[in-house]
Amino acid sequence: MAKDHGPSIANDEQYEALRADGMSKEKAARIANTPDASEKGGAASPYEEWTKVELYERAQELEIDGRSDMTKDELISALRED
Structure with a gap:
């Protein structure tokens, strides 16, 4: 229990x-x-298919530091690490 x-x-x-x-x-x-x-689980498309704006908004929801200066690839990496 x-x-x-x-x-x-x-x-x-x-x-x-x-x-x-x-x-x-x-x-x-x-x-x-x-x-x-x-x-x-599994319903979302891979981050590579998301736009940079969508990735940024998700990073914002998760309060990832430095997101405003990140490239699309950096946002993907940061989201996967979180």
Whole structure:
């Protein structure tokens, strides 16, 4: 049974599984708090097919530092590292 992480984590079981896989606390919490996250997997197109504006907006959502000075390739790398 998953530990109760309180109201800050919506899906404790998923959070613990992501942490066990080595994911950061912040990223695991973001995913575990996304409604129907497990159902959405694989639906997005590869970042290479996104426009630079779309990549920038996603980097903005994730609060990636330095995004305004990044090229499309740098944005892709930063998004994959997050």
